[in-house]
Amino acid sequence: MTKNELISAIADSTGKTKADVGTILASLGRAIEGGLKAGDEIVLPGVGKLKPDARAARTARNPSTGAMIDVPAKTVVKFKVAKELADAVA
Structure with a gap:
């Protein structure tokens, strides 16, 4: 689903304009973005959770x-899908 398709679907189901x-x-x-920069966990009900996670410095090998x-x-940013959504898709 593209951004425009998402906007259209939400506009159709809510009666709001596409611009709104x-x-x-x-x-x-x-x-x-602001919440994640502040280190907060963001909960999107029915969708999942977004949370910032620190990765330590490491040494890696260039495969080529x-x-x-x-x-x-x-x-x-790590995302964990909500159980309701995971069950609905499965």
């Missing part, structure tokens, strides 16, 4: 050259 739904989705994205490279530490 697009604005709401953009605001949702910004709110999620065999050279060892240093991979810096970074924060990644």
Whole structure:
């Protein structure tokens, strides 16, 4: 499903305009980004949880050259799907 298809589906089911739904989705994205940057876990009811997770620095091997490279530490986003959604899709 593309972004436009998602916006259309939400607009059709709620009676809102596509412009309003697009604005709401953009605001949702910004709110999620801000929460994750602050280190908060974001719960999307019926969908799942997003949470930031710190990855430690490590040494890895380049598979094409065999050279060892240093991979810096970074924060990644982990997603855990909600049980209701997993059961509905299965």
